[in-house]
């Protein structure tokens with residue numbers, strides 16, 4: 258494992274729905290290259306996932322599927338700590354403490370809460386409301402300095418920073434803050450991939466409409482069909498203008514993030530030729546980018562004992578760091594040591 262002297266990054270994905278190209282370009286792809294510079298903790302946030310109803314058997318299966326996809330995307334368990342949130346009890350314990358240092362008003366401003374409560378009007382539960390507090394606990398337990406996420410998580414990171422600073426002001430000292438105040442690490446392109454059919458809304462893994470998203474395990478011909486049928490406009494010009502041309506701009510982001518090409522070079526190469534050639538290039542880039550992930554996935558997924566071992570080791574390593582922070586928090590609060 259990487260040595261503890263490196264700074265720490267931590268991130269997580271909810272095991273809900275199916276992983277999309279948005280999750281890959283906004284998060285997963287960027288996690289892979291961090292382990293030389295940082296000690297990396299990557300979670301499956303199953304406790305966050307139950308803020309929306311889940312079928313137990315599907316949830317269990319999906320956790321293994323997502324773990325196998327983490328590994329197939331290039332996260333080597335030998336140099337990254339991969340674990341499931343519910344296996345490390347410190348998350349729930351710190352979340353309770355932080356709930357007492359977070360205001361209702363702060364939580365009611367969170368756009369993810371507003372979106373999800375609109376989508377689940379029959380189940381606006383307290384967990385959905387305090388979701389960002391559990392996320393703050395996830396991050397602060399590990400003293401993570403940076404959190405690699407997509408654009409949509411920026412607001413949750415802001416709240417995490419506010420809660421950390423508030424707690425430090427109350428119980429820490431400049432020489433010994435209780436928590437490291439984390440920074441979001443958001444990629445310059447691919448941080449907000451939009452739905453293929455409704456490009457003014459985010460591509461999301463729990464969207465019911467199949468054609469809105471490219472899933473990491475979609476067959477190449479399905480990927481090609483989805484991208485060729487993506488909504489564009491009648492203007493026939495390839496240029497980056499997210500408000501005026503959301504569909505084309507989204508495909509440009511996808512092409513840029515999957516190939517490393519700049520927007521300028523995409524415009525030079527494809528403008529003035531209709532959308533056919535541009536969409537075909539975009540589809541090919543996505544297929545090629547996902548090919549190695551798909552090739553690796555089944556072999557990893559089939560080794561259930563191996564996956565279980567990885568999660569056991571991961572939880573053990575994660576607990577070491579998380580428990581140290583929780584112990585300090587309990588101490589500063591005045592709880593009697595265990």
Ligand code: ATP
Nearest residue numbers: 271279280283284406407448449450460461462463
């Ligand atoms: P759900 O639809 O189940 O709420 P989601 O697709 O929004 O899920 P999350 O589990 O909330 O996915 O997010 C996992 C990671 O992927 C986060 O870092 C998030 O910022 C990133 N992410 C999610 N959707 C996109 C997107 N469309 N573009 C870029 N990054 C994204």
Ligand code: LTN
Nearest residue numbers: 267268269270271302392395404
């Ligand atoms: N809230 C995030 C998932 C998440 C997370 C985290 C991300 C839970 N805990 C800690 C980064 C760090 C989401 O909905 N994408």
